Amino acid sequence: MKINVNGQVREVAVAPDMPLLWVLRDELKVKGPKFGCGIAQCRACTVHLNGQPIPSCSLPVSAVGDAEITTIEGLGTPQQMSLVQQAWVDHQVAQCGYCQSGQIMTATALLTKNSNPSDDEIDTAMSANLCRCGTYPRIRAAIKTAAQNIRKENELKTEPIAAPEKIELALERDAS
Amino acid sequence: MSKLGTITRRTFLFGSIAIAGGVGFGYYKYKQPHENPLELDLADGDTALTPYVLINQDGISIIAPRAEMGQGVHTTLAALVAEELDLSLEQVKVIHGPPSAAYFNAAVLEEGIPFASIDTSALANTVRNFIHVPAKLAGLQITGGSSSIADAYEKMRVAGAAVRNVMIKTAAARLDVSATKLTTENGFVIATDGQSLSYLELAAAAATVEPDSELALKPNPQWKVLGKSQNRIDIPAKSTGTAEFGIDIDLPNMVYASIRVNPRLGGAMNSFNAEKAKAMQGVKKIVEIDNGVAVIASNTWYAFKAVNAIEFDWAQANYPADTAAHFKAVEDSFTSDNQDSQFRDDGDVDAALEIADEIVSAEYRVPYLPHAPLEPMNATAWFRDGKLDVWAGTQIPTQALKEAAAITDLDESNIKIHTTLMGGSFGRRLEMDFIIQTIKVAIEMPGAPVKLTWTREEDMTHDNYRPCGIARFKAVVGENGPSAIDLELAGGPVNASQMGRIGVPAVGPDISIIQGAWEQPYGVENFRVTGYRVKNDFPISSWRSVGSSQNGFFHESMIDEIAHAKRLDPLQMRINLMTHHPSRKVLEAVADMSDWGSELPQGHGRGIAYCLSFGVPSAEVIEVAIIDGKVKILKAFAAVDVGTALDPRNIEAQVLGGVNFGLAAAISGDINIKNGEVQETNFHQYRSMRFYQAPAVEVRILENGDKVRGIGEPGTPPAAPALANAIFAATGKRIRELPLSKHIGFV
């Protein structure tokens, strides 16, 4: 069967009931999504399926079809991070870091839909993701920073009559 | 061969250097140094300057030989060396390095002695220095007891200073100028006339130069790296999914395994039937290992599925069959023949109780707890051609090496232990069980690397748990506070259980039973703390903050009850009783931060708790609101004293993590046993704190303490009692059993 991971179509020959998580990790060597519980209770395995955050440990690979799967590797790299990832670094969120791929995927999905979430909306979106190290307060702070930067970027994109140096910035970013 | 040129001395570091004006360095000199492990494995062009600095054409690597399990230790350890080398952390690579006795931890055993961590009497210091000798001889490279920073503070700065010293001497000879005219900056030795030589080009020659026998360490005001918040070196990778944890190890032609072991811990396997499993997709081999069965398959999922398809007949375990029987055993331990220690017996408690008109008394309980780090136990082993490589997230790599040699009969020189990043630990990765299993499975698959991964269910039900325990107290309380306290604590001996599993005999009293209670620096005229040992074979272990995890709750709930018995302000009473200056200061700080004493809305309450653990006084205030009869945690305030704060932002992270870890367990942490088996199998039953429950945590760091201290654990102990005391303040309901959710709801 074929699945689309981070914009690449990949061929996999596995049992149809094999969870997407293990197909990604063991068959395709995409290691960003993590195994924590296997029963949709920790969300360390979160990936996007057509932009929706889902626990990949609980989705049989046969159910993926031609949906687009995005893992944390599809968001950015250490050299070129997404705004959410950059906010995670700015706030020094990670401790052991094992939950953070999932946290970032969930936060990214939230901020894509809603770039100005209230505390309650953040609570609702993030409460399925477990962090045993207790980094929650810094996650909240990072989400707020990322939201602010995303709003700024959106403004730059949608308001071409902004100050000239801002336009330049936006152009630079588009080209990269 | 450049190797010959660089391996000139094994006595490079510890044998010959003292710190000018330094203290406590003598113990490095009482015996020959351990050999430098880096010299055993040098590639052409590599230079190992001390066991902590490796230089080659790619640059400078600092060895940070402690487990990175989330506490940021790699960053702070590297900063110690970088500071003396005048390098920034951006200019070095940081690696864990090989297991070696050279990386022994001298400070870790200090918590085990019958002196309070803040006791600086001559006797306490003599005993402390004395136990550094067995620590060194045992060569135990161990991460635990919040000891990494205290242990490394001098020796890793000396390592950096020694390297800088030989770089300068080498440059002086080359440039034909006096060493006193040279400075170092950004990886270069620089002369007054502007000429410069890089550390990289000097390294090979520098390795043949003896450092001065006395080195001065940089005084704190000159620090550029230490004392400043650093960007943690592991965070970019951990924010982009590129950090390699043990579970991410990937090797050519690797096979994948999982295991099921008797859930009656330590019990044997009578029989098993793997007929169905054998025929399942992807299954390569099924092997019997230590009271259980492992399946080797072509991916982890197939291994999980096949393990689940095996039928087992398990033998009984050698401990009480259910939770009630475990607590009965604790209750029955309050007898003189089970008495383990009585390190505190001030005044005459019996006489004071005898003549008292009124006695305040209560009994408290805490349950078993799992560590449950988010990355389940796993390891990878590759056994081929008389060699073994093991990749594991372990807190004791030297022990992993020992176990590997014993299992395979290989010489230690043919075994490599690669210590990986760890997805949490909280004490779990002090155990060898998953590493031993993996090596045994790999032996059954010679030539192929094998990664063995536990299911969450295996992990949750095969932990070594924080012991359950009971506390009883009686107190006589006057108008200004307690005049007599009799505190009795019964629980399992963590050190004996844990050290026993790695073959280190633990003799004498087990400090874990009373730690966090007996040494608390409250001045009470008549004060006795007695520990009783619960004896059974249920495996128990260190859980973030060890004995203080339960005794902090017992002791500080007790102090709160004592204050409220005479309507005393519980925070002010603590300050009044306090005999230790830095402790008084953290209490005052947290009072200030939380605006203690100010009016609160109806249905709100504040609780205070304090604990001295691992030498760090921590005081915490928690504010709650009661909403429709349920508790909402609004805010937490924590003040800690680490003596010298090496990286403030990371210390803050550890404290807020420690507070949340303590709150998570206090709210809902509970492990129950039925038919000898742990009943909570996964996070739907073992509930941990969720995002919406976590309060904002405000942290203040003080530096009044006498020496530098580690901060991985001390944030945890006051969290549970501060929360319980806040609930009392808000509701008048005194909850004397954890988890609190047995008695009140949470939102």
Ligand code: FES
């Ligand atoms: S591993 Fe998927 S939710 Fe825990």
Ligand code: FES
């Ligand atoms: S950072 Fe360790 S589990 Fe979240």
